[in-house]
Amino acid sequence: MVRRLNRREALAAGAGAFAAGLGSATGPARALNDYAEQIAKFTGGRTPVEGRVKLELPELAENGNTVPLSVAVDAPSGEGAHVQEILVVAPANPNARVIRFRFSPLSVPEASTRIRLAATQDVIAVAKLSDGTFFSASRQIKVTIGGCGG
Amino acid sequence: MAETKPRIRLDKKEVRKGQIVDVKTLVSHVMETGLRKDAAGKVVPRMIINTFNCEFNGQFVFGCDLESAVSANPYFEFKFKPMESGTLKFTWIDDEGVRIEAAETITVV
Amino acid sequence: MSPRLALCAIVLLAIVGGAVAIAWGRSGPERPHWEGHGIKPPDKDFPLPEIVSGYWFRTKETQAIQDDDFNNPGFFAVEQGEELWSKPDGAAGKSCASCHQDAATSMKGVGAAMPKWREALHKPVNLEQQINICRTERMQAEPWKFGSAELTAMTTYVRFQSRGMPVRVRIDGPMAPWFERGKQLYHTRNGQLDLACASCHEKNYGRNLRADFLSQGQSNGFPVYRLRDQRLVPLHERMEGCIFDVRGIPYAPLSDEFLALELYLAWRGTGLPVETPAVRN
Numbered sequence: 001m002v003r004r005l006n007r008r009e010a011l012a013a014g015a016g017a018f019a020a021g022l023g024s025a026t027g028p029a030r031a032l033n034d035y036a037e038q039i040a041k042f043t044g045g046r047t048p049v050e051g052r053v054k055l056e057l058p059e060l061a062e063n064g065n066t067v068p069l070s071v072a073v074d075a076p077s078g079e080g081a082h083v084q085e086i087l088v089v090a091p092a093n094p095n096a097r098v099i100r101f102r103f104s105p106l107s108v109p110e111a112s113t114r115i116r117l118a119a120t121q122d123v124i125a126v127a128k129l130s131d132g133t134f135f136s137a138s139r140q141i142k143v144t145i146g147g148c149g150g
Numbered sequence: 151m152a153e154t155k156p157r158i159r160l161d162k163k164e165v166r167k168g169q170i171v172d173v174k175t176l177v178s179h180v181m182e183t184g185l186r187k188d189a190a191g192k193v194v195p196r197m198i199i200n201t202f203n204c205e206f207n208g209q210f211v212f213g214c215d216l217e218s219a220v221s222a223n224p225y226f227e228f229k230f231k232p233m234e235s236g237t238l239k240f241t242w243i244d245d246e247g248v249r250i251e252a253a254e255t256i257t258v259v
Numbered sequence: 260m261s262p263r264l265a266l267c268a269i270v271l272l273a274i275v276g277g278a279v280a281i282a283w284g285r286s287g288p289e290r291p292h293w294e295g296h297g298i299k300p301p302d303k304d305f306p307l308p309e310i311v312s313g314y315w316f317r318t319k320e321t322q323a324i325q326d327d328d329f330n331n332p333g334f335f336a337v338e339q340g341e342e343l344w345s346k347p348d349g350a351a352g353k354s355c356a357s358c359h360q361d362a363a364t365s366m367k368g369v370g371a372a373m374p375k376w377r378e379a380l381h382k383p384v385n386l387e388q389q390i391n392i393c394r395t396e397r398m399q400a401e402p403w404k405f406g407s408a409e410l411t412a413m414t415t416y417v418r419f420q421s422r423g424m425p426v427r428v429r430i431d432g433p434m435a436p437w438f439e440r441g442k443q444l445y446h447t448r449n450g451q452l453d454l455a456c457a458s459c460h461e462k463n464y465g466r467n468l469r470a471d472f473l474s475q476g477q478s479n480g481f482p483v484y485r486l487r488d489q490r491l492v493p494l495h496e497r498m499e500g501c502i503f504d505v506r507g508i509p510y511a512p513l514s515d516e517f518l519a520l521e522l523y524l525a526w527r528g529t530g531l532p533v534e535t536p537a538v539r540n
Contacts (some may be wrong), residue, residue, distance in 0.1 A: 020334045058320040062472075062540035066486035067223045068320050090219060094185055098219040101228075107212045108170060108229035114221040116183075144470045144540075154335045154342075178335045182491075222330040222489035 035089040035096035039126055039136075042087045042100075048124035048126050048134035053086070056139040057127045064117040064143040071101070072110040073127045073135065083109035092121035117143050154178045156252045158240060173212075174206070174227045177242050178251055183218035199224055199250075201243040204240045204257075207236035219243055232256050260472060272540050289317060290472060293465060298530045300416075305527075306461055307475060312531050313539055316474035317463070321486065325538035333415065333484035333536025336408075336491045340416020345408060349400025355413075358397060360502045362420055370418030371533050372427050374522050381436055385521055386414050387493065405512045411491045419534040425532060426479050428525040441523030444516060450507025476501075478524040480537025491536060494521060 039048070056070040058122040073083045076117070082105050094117070101111045109127070124138040161172040177199065184196025196218060203213040212228045224242075235258045242250040271338030304515035314322060324330050367400040370457075374383040384392065390413050391402035403410035412457040430438040445456045459468060467473070481494040495512035498520060502509040508514040 058318060060318060062318055062321055063486040063491055066324075068323070070227075094218060095219065097217045099217060100215040102210075102213040102215070104210050104212065104230075106206060106209065106230050106232075108231070110229055111212070111214070112225075112227040113214075114225050116221055145181045146197055148468075148471045148501065154338045157329060157334070159329050174329060176329065176332060176335075178332075223335065225330065225332070 030093075032092055033094065033096040035124065036064040036124045038089055038096045039087070042085075042126055042128065043134045046134055048136035050112075052135040052137055053125050053127050053137035054123060055123065055139045057123060057139050057141045059142065060142045061117060061141055064119070064145065066114050067117050067141065068112065069115050069123070070110070071081040071125045071127075071137075075109055075129060081133070083127055084130050085128045086111070087126045087128075088115070088128075089124050090117055090121060091124070092116075092119040093115075094118060100122075119143055119145065124149070151214040156240065156242065158252055158254055160238075160254055160256065163255070164259055165232060167258050168231050170229050170231055171256060172227065172229050174225070175202075175240060175252075176223060176225045178223055178244075179244065181216075181218065181220060181224065182212070185218065197245050199242045199244045202226060203241045203242055204228070204230075205229070205239045205241075206232060207234070207257075211238070232258055234258055264310045291318060291322075293474075295385075300528055306457075307527065310531055311475055311477070311526060312466075312479055312528075312534060312536060312537075313474040313477050314480065314534060316472055317528075317538075317540060321538055321540060324484075325534070331484060331538055332489070333482075333491055333538060335537060336415040336482070337419050338413040339408070339412040340414075340419075344415055344416060349394065349398035351397065351399040355393065359392075362417065366417045366420035368424055369423050370535065371421040371424045372428055374437075374525070375448075376429065376519055381433075381514070383434060383518060383522060385513075385518060386417060387495075388518075390414060390417070406493065406496060411482055411493050414481065414493060415491055416534050418482070418533060421533045422535060423532050425528070425530045426525055426528050428522060429527055430522065433441045437475065437519050437522050438526065440516075440517035441526075443520070444520050445523050449502060450505035452505040452507075454505045456501070475528075476524070477528040477531055478521065479528050479531040480534035480539065482535060483536065483537045486538070486540050494524075 025078045052073045054074070057067060061067045069088065071086050071088065073086065075081065075083050083103050085103065086101040089096045090098050098115050099113060103109050120142045122138045122140050124136060126134055126136045128134055156175060156177040159174045160222065165171055179199050180197065182194055182197040184193065186194045188194050194210060197215060198218050198220070200216050202216065202224070204211045211230050214226065214257070216224065237255045238256060240252045263457045268416060292423055293311050293315035294463050295317040297309035300307055300310055315511065329336055330411040344362055345354050347354045355362070370386055373389070374385040377384045387405060387410055390410065448455045448458070456476060459473050464473045478494055481497070482491045484490070485492045495517045499509040
């Protein structure tokens with residue numbers, strides 16, 4: 001999927017490029033918190049492998065205060081390595097951590113909830129399996145701010 | 151805090167062994183973030199449900215640790231496979247240690 | 260725009276060029292198809308060619324929360340209202356149920372026809388006001404404050420008894436001057452942004468006002484569970500918000516001005532099904 005910039009991000013990216021002496025703007029825009037450290041703490045310093053995690057968010061949140069989120073992991077439940085936990089972080093929120101789901105061999109590695117997002121950003125979910133492996137997914141969501149609903 | 155009972159819905163209450171049951175829960179709670187200021191400019195202290203747990207016949211099934219980024223009136227949906235008949239016990243715990251509890255029974259046929 | 264930001268914007272244009280044109284163009288997420296989901300207006304002079312509930316202007320995710328009563332946190336207010344319905348309060352030792360018995364039968368249709376003329380007061384009253392009239396006169400209890408959880412819950416519970424029924428208010432007889440006043444207020448520009456209700460909700464619904472996708476501003480779902488506030492919001496609080504958003508000075512909740520506007524809003528939504536408690540952004 002081609003990632004398009006919205007106006008705010010375009011400006012932020014432009015500002016970043018300007019500050020870096022016209023270097024390329026890379027990485028998630030506008031991280032305001034310690035989300036990377038929170039992920040590292042969760043994984044014990046291991047880098048999660050991208051994939052196997054399905055993170056669902058609306059493309060556009062009409063209001064950032066109530067955003068439906070679903071996460072699922074393509075992994076066997078019951079026997080073998082099962083999903084133990086999923087951590088959800090929001091890089092542009094005041095606090096990185098959003099929620100940590102805890103599973104068991106009895107449960108299916110799928111969960112849904114409703115969350116608060118302070119701005120347009122890439123939300124990240126990291127899954128921890130019982131064999132010590134980690135998988136992740138990220139998803140961009142646009143959050144409506146500053147209007148009559150904001 | 152909670153003036154109303156938590157809402158719980160199972161997609162089925164009678165299942166075959168190992169069949170997946172879909173569980174939805176909704177509980178009334180303000181989930182005050184601790185980041186907001188009142189009209190006088192004072193920070194409103196954080197007051198959230200920080201833990202949710204679901205057990206089946208005393209065995210842990212599903213749970214979560216909530217932060218202030220979970221919306222007010224927390225909603226959860228999860229799935230599990232009961233291997234025997236029994237009771238699902240739900241517990242929500244907030245920052246003041248208040249516990250909200252509920253239970254549902256499931257029959258494995 | 261500050262000079263620094265302006266410079267950033269220029270730098271950005273140099274870097275990304277064409278990509279920006281795409282981003283500023285029609286790249287937004289797909290908008291709900293609200294057209295064709297409305298009902299026909301009662302006559303040809305009606306201000307709207309089609310009367311469409313705010314439901315159809317919301318994203319599928321927002322609609323999904325309303326579609327299933329279990330998922331809709333607005334039902335906590337319905338449940339709270341149900342509890343209060345049969346709870347005695349005040350010196351007379353009565354509850355709502357003492358006079359009205361089962362709300363499911365006695366309140367059916369009531370909420371769809373408010374505001375309504377009250378001869379004794381020589382003015383119309385809305386649901387909140389009628390609830391407090393019952394409390395003070397029949398129950399000898401304190402009136403509930405506007406915006407209190409109790410008053411909003413009871414309003415929601417009573418209005419919920421009319422869910423699915425068409426909104427239909429009287430605008431003739433003594434109601435006529437109140438209707439005219441409401442119509443006039445609806446078309447009067449207000450605030451520093453100099454916008455009337457009609458500027459957004461009659462002339463520009465189905466379009467974006469900055470980040471907002473404008474609806475017809477229909478009242479059939481109120482009180483509504485707002486995703487923003489994460490609680491039930493009564494109509495007069497929402498109207499306060501609208502006037503505040505155009506940087507005007509809002510009328511007071513339950514004032515004659517808002518009552519007249521409520522009447523006009525109900526009329527311009529004639530025939531829409533009551534959706535209380537609806538879910539909106």
